[in-house]
Amino acid sequence: MFEIVIACAVLALLEMDTTYLGQFLFSRPTCAGAIMGYLCGDFFLGLQLGVFTELLFIDFVPIGGVVPPSGAICAGTGVILSGYFKMDIYFSFFVGILLSLLFTSVEKTLRKYRSNLLPSIEKQIVEGSITPFSLIAQSFLVEYMAVFIFILLMTTLLGPTFLYIDEHIPRSLHIAFKFSYFLVPWIGLSMLFISFSTKPKVE
Amino acid sequence: MKINFFKIFLRTFLLQIFWNYRKMQNIGRLFVVMPILRNLYKDNPDMLKRAISRNLDAFNSNPVMASYSIGAMIKQEEKIAKTEQVRLLGEEREWRVISVSTANAAASLGDRLFWATLKPFSLLFLIITLYATQIYTLKNLDTPADRIAAAIGAVVLSLLVYNIPALLVRYKGLKDSYDGTEDSFYGLIKLNWNRIIYTLKTTGQILTFALFVYSLYINFAGEDLSADLLTRTALLVSFLVLSVWTRKLNIPNIYLYIAATFIFCVASFIS
Amino acid sequence: MITFIRVDSRLIHGQVVQAWLPKIKTDKVLVISSQAAQNTLMAKMMRMALPQGYELEVIAANEALPSLKKDEAKNIFVLVEDLNQLEELAKQGVALEKVNIGNTKYEEGKKEFSAGVYFDENDLAIINNLKKQNIAFSIKALPSSLEVKIDV
Numbered sequence: 001m002f003e004i005v006i007a008c009a010v011l012a013l014l015e016m017d018t019t020y021l022g023q024f025l026f027s028r029p030t031c032a033g034a035i036m037g038y039l040c041g042d043f044f045l046g047l048q049l050g051v052f053t054e055l056l057f058i059d060f061v062p063i064g065g066v067v068p069p070s071g072a073i074c075a076g077t078g079v080i081l082s083g084y085f086k087m088d089i090y091f092s093f094f095v096g097i098l099l100s101l102l103f104t105s106v107e108k109t110l111r112k113y114r115s116n117l118l119p120s121i122e123k124q125i126v127e128g129s130i131t132p133f134s135l136i137a138q139s140f141l142v143e144y145m146a147v148f149i150f151i152l153l154m155t156t157l158l159g160p161t162f163l164y165i166d167e168h169i170p171r172s173l174h175i176a177f178k179f180s181y182f183l184v185p186w187i188g189l190s191m192l193f194i195s196f197s198t199k200p201k202v203e
Numbered sequence: 204m205k206i207n208f209f210k211i212f213l214r215t216f217l218l219q220i221f222w223n224y225r226k227m228q229n230i231g232r233l234f235v236v237m238p239i240l241r242n243l244y245k246d247n248p249d250m251l252k253r254a255i256s257r258n259l260d261a262f263n264s265n266p267v268m269a270s271y272s273i274g275a276m277i278k279q280e281e282k283i284a285k286t287e288q289v290r291l292l293g294e295e296r297e298w299r300v301i302s303v304s305t306a307n308a309a310a311s312l313g314d315r316l317f318w319a320t321l322k323p324f325s326l327l328f329l330i331i332t333l334y335a336t337q338i339y340t341l342k343n344l345d346t347p348a349d350r351i352a353a354a355i356g357a358v359v360l361s362l363l364v365y366n367i368p369a370l371l372v373r374y375k376g377l378k379d380s381y382d383g384t385e386d387s388f389y390g391l392i393k394l395n396w397n398r399i400i401y402t403l404k405t406t407g408q409i410l411t412f413a414l415f416v417y418s419l420y421i422n423f424a425g426e427d428l429s430a431d432l433l434t435r436t437a438l439l440v441s442f443l444v445l446s447v448w449t450r451k452l453n454i455p456n457i458y459l460y461i462a463a464t465f466i467f468c469v470a471s472f473i474s
Numbered sequence: 475m476i477t478f479i480r481v482d483s484r485l486i487h488g489q490v491v492q493a494w495l496p497k498i499k500t501d502k503v504l505v506i507s508s509q510a511a512q513n514t515l516m517a518k519m520m521r522m523a524l525p526q527g528y529e530l531e532v533i534a535a536n537e538a539l540p541s542l543k544k545d546e547a548k549n550i551f552v553l554v555e556d557l558n559q560l561e562e563l564a565k566q567g568v569a570l571e572k573v574n575i576g577n578t579k580y581e582e583g584k585k586e587f588s589a590g591v592y593f594d595e596n597d598l599a600i601i602n603n604l605k606k607q608n609i610a611f612s613i614k615a616l617p618s619s620l621e622v623k624i625d626v
Contacts, residue, residue, distance in 0.1 A: 047358070051333075056460060064314070072540075091288070097460065184460060196324075203400075263484060310488045
């Protein structure tokens with residue numbers, strides 16, 4: 001259990017890189033997946049989930065403040081579920097995607113929450129009763145805790161549930177999920193090609 | 204005034220920390236320029252207050268390229284600090300125009316260059332490196348630890364492919380736009396951004412095509428003609444065709460994947 | 475011919491250049507902004523940020539009709555700074571059918587309708603008025619975003 005908490009804490013920190021802290025792309029699925037894989041004892045599983053996630057998410061570009069589903073959450077939770085709860089990779093990838101979609105609403109709520117705080121915070125900053133630095137530290141803490149709790153809650157809820165129902169999952173379901181997992185890199189590679197399109201005009 | 208650009212550079216990594224829908228990166232921008240403001244107006248608390256509320260205006264740019272806006276704003280801020288009372292409003296208006304126009308230009312170029320081109324390009328680079336290590340060096344990488352080390356190397360390299368240009372732009376952008384003028388587009392003219400995007404995209408397209416063909420070869424070549432192979436090929440082709448259509452409808456690929464999973468579930472239950 | 479009309483206070487910006495322009499057949503981008511039309515720096519920076527393959531013109535709303543007539547043969551992407559200027563376009567007799575709203579500037583007292591889209595009473599009056607002239611509105615940040623209808 002302690003290991004899972006540590007893994008969730010690391011993943012939440014990696015997710016911070018997406019928007020709030022640095023944008024070094026440590027949060028990109030290939031990197032986050034690999035790091036999480038290393039932590040969870042199966043590096044190549046993490047790397048594979050990372051590459052698959054990043055390929056499938058290539059058409060999401062975070063422009064002008066839209067909130068796309070987080071690739072780090074998808075790959076990271078997938079690795080935790082596979083690594084600690086022995087969920088098959090084609091199931092954990094699917095669950096990861098659903099969690100990344102669910103996570104967008106957490107992210108949007110955080111952004112709305114800050115929007116609503118804005119008027120009073122601006123007033124305090126101008127008056128000098130709060131320094132931008134302490135505000136940023138507080139804000140970071142709130143964001144980090146929200147992301148951490150989301151990840152911890154979801155993985156510790158879904159992981160044991162999976163262990164419980166694992167043996168009742170019919171073989172046909174395994175085949176179906178394997179098939180769609182097999183499609184992912186191909187859809188991704190064709191999208192990668194399209195993302196480099198120079199039409200209509202880029203120059 | 205001597206400006207510690209390195210300090211500002213470090214602060215730009217926190218530009219998006221208080222991202223909000225109303226004024227986007229406004230708090231982050233204020234945090235980035237705060238040391239400058241404190242220094243410029245250390246003897247004038249009223250002007251400091253005024254500068255702070257001005258810097259709390261909406262700000263929305265690409266986090267990497269925003270440096271090209273921040274440097275230009277700092278330069279104008281110095282002008283405001285020196286100006287006489289009668290010209291204050293005019294200089295402040297000028298500051299707003301510079302802030303908005305450089306931020307928008309940097310957003311348009313930066314989103315395209317860093318998010319939409321260099322990020323996928325470094326992913327492509329990673330996949331090619333992973334393929335290459337498998338083919339050429341796997342024989343020498345017998346132990347799992349060696350293989351992990353090689354793959355970690357590939358991941359780190361792909362991060363560098365993105366981060367070296369990104370860090371350079373982040374740092375150089377501050378200086379170039381600080382030294383820049385309207386005629387040099389606040390330093391943006393030094394590079395032909397549209398040309399760089401075009402070259403990267405064209406290279407990326409050729410490499411991806413090669414990668415796709417090679418992936419088909421290693422996954423399908425040498426397999427005996429069987430019902431399983433035919434099913435897989437048929438599924439692959441039909442979903443690639445389907446993905447052309449979903450793309451036209453602006454449906455993101457993850458929904459295509461989710462739909463595929465449901466279709467396969469239903470199909471496997473029926474059969 | 476107008477192929478697309480978008481209200482976006484940021485004008486030429488990541489969302490427009492990266493997400494919308496590749497999806498819509500465009501030869502020319504027509505920016506309607508009284509502020510940018512008077513300011514050479516704003517217009518210059520827009521030109522620099524837009525791929526060279528697109529023609530660009532930055533004008534005020536009252537100059538739009540002659541410009542559109544002159545370029546009748548081209549596919550024109552119209553980018554309007556705010557709703558007041560959109561109303562001015564309609565008054566000038568520019569044929570608007572569908573208007574996409576991407577982003578409006580937040581000011582105190584404005585109500586949020588969608589992420590990044592804020593209207594005050596005046597804006598809503600304009601929308602209502604234009605709706606009566608059979609102009610359809612939708613809020614959509616990116617082509618892949620879900621469309622938000624404006625019911626007032």
